[in-house]
Amino acid sequence: MQNSSQPATVPTSPAVPTAPVLSPEVADALATGRPVVALESTLLAHGLPRPENRKAADQVEDAVRAGGAVPATIAVLDGVPHVGLTAEQVDRVCADPELAKLGIRDLPIAAALGRSGATTVSSTALLAERTGIGVFATGGLGGVHRHASDTFDESADLTALSRTSLVVVCAGVKSILDVPATLERLESLSVTVVGYRTTQFPGFYVADSGSSVDWSVQTPAEAARVFAARRGLAPGAVVVANPLPVDQQLDAELHDRVIADALAAADAAGARGKDVTPFILGHLHEASGGASLEVNVRLVLRNAELAGQIAAELAALPR
Template identity: 60%
Template sequence: MVLVVSEEVREAIEARRPVVALESTIIAHGLPRPRNLRVALELEEAVRSEGAVPATVAVLDGRPRVGLDKQQLERVANEEGIRKLGHRDLPLAMAAGAGGATTVSATAQLAALAGIRVFATGGLGGVHREWTATQDESADLRLLARTRITVVCAGVKSILDVPATLQRLETLGVAVAGYGTDRFPGFYLSDSGHPVDWTLSTPEQVADVMRAQEALGGPESALIVANPVPEAEQLDPGLHARVLADALRACAEQGVTGQAVTPFLLDHLVRHTDGASLSANLAAVGGNVRLAARIAAAWARG
């Protein structure tokens, strides 16, 4: 099998102990050095503190890996040339012997292949603004429509078209529930301004939904648990609106298109909020990781 699962993660899966998959893009591409490695270690420790095993996912030397040791985490954090890999890139990276950090879609695919049912991330990708002109939609959505995994996230990135993304998830048959809220979170914001149809309030309730998915069979689609960043730690909504509007104008003026749009907008937000957007991002990820570990524990209890 081409997938390399660490001994710790493999033993936990075989023993039906809780495991949480973590993406590596935030390490390689989402944070400056050396903060990125510190955050990676802190997120893994947060999973452990809740009684679960962390399984950070990446590709190293062309080998997809689920569960990294400290030396491998250091490579992802510090090596030059670490690529950003979606699920479509995995066979190319493997054949080329390349190294890469996994996005939501690649992490979900590899985690599910390893037998992991719970995955924590920051925010999902989705339908981009001006979709009717660009047809730009994240690969996350279609992958989640055919992958049986529970994704704990802070909604979708607020730079996206949130209502269009929710509609797309509905069309694709991906279940979405707010955690402790009937509002869909907006990544940096506790409330994107849009409702969700279902609310779950405990890890046990989430695990019950996962078991119901198993009992029903049918399409192997994901469950999205939308966990809002606490209001006290969110980005100020007024500041967010102003800076995002400026970022969108700058994006249009500079002719930024395609895959370059998201990193351009996110970088603009970090720089023009004096790092407040990054703080909100990390608060969201930390909360998602801890909740995911509790959900994994509830799932493991069967």
């Protein structure tokens, strides 16, 4: 007969792996204090068409190295976050059309169920910070969608950046969003925003969104010092908005006309929520004859190189 004084055995489930796995190169760089730049994988899996995305993956990592840092592309594979991918893992991210898109809210589901997915700005920022990476390069941030007062449609990127401490180098936000409202939300969330050699906030495909920012930095060293000061004061990101040169942007007249047409087409097609952005970007790609894709890759490469330079300056500062 069982002794009633003995506590009952409670079955336990195996631990769910949530700690990121670092590539040997990234682990060594972090251990020795060398600069590292985080890169999202949603751009590769969902933002660029195949097979151009695989070529761009190498180009972006090369741009980070040109800036003086080690690239760390981030993705979740079979439930495990990976920071720094092998060539074979990048192949997998770029080739799998069923790869999920994982924001912060989706990470626990992928971890618990062993699923794979590409990381967005929000989840990349979280995993980068947990790993000890202080700089992150992306194309453009998510933001407040047009008509958000009716739909409450706002990217999780914004709140994530208010809680994670790192530099995010971007080309602003896509101009299909409500740019003034996005800047207001970033201010309300106390996210530091600076223009890189400009006080005009970029509109992703175009150098000037029509909105401005209060502050600018002129060098990677200044951006690194701003983040070092921010890190010593309070949690939260420093957004470095890096516009394309005007002679490299998408033709402004074409951009405005196509965006207006795409927004009308999306409304007529009943596109809602997360379906709006890919619908409009697909429309823009087709109407621009592929020029928008070229601009997209160009701006990401510029952001990656600048992020590498900022990471190198940050690594040289005393902690």
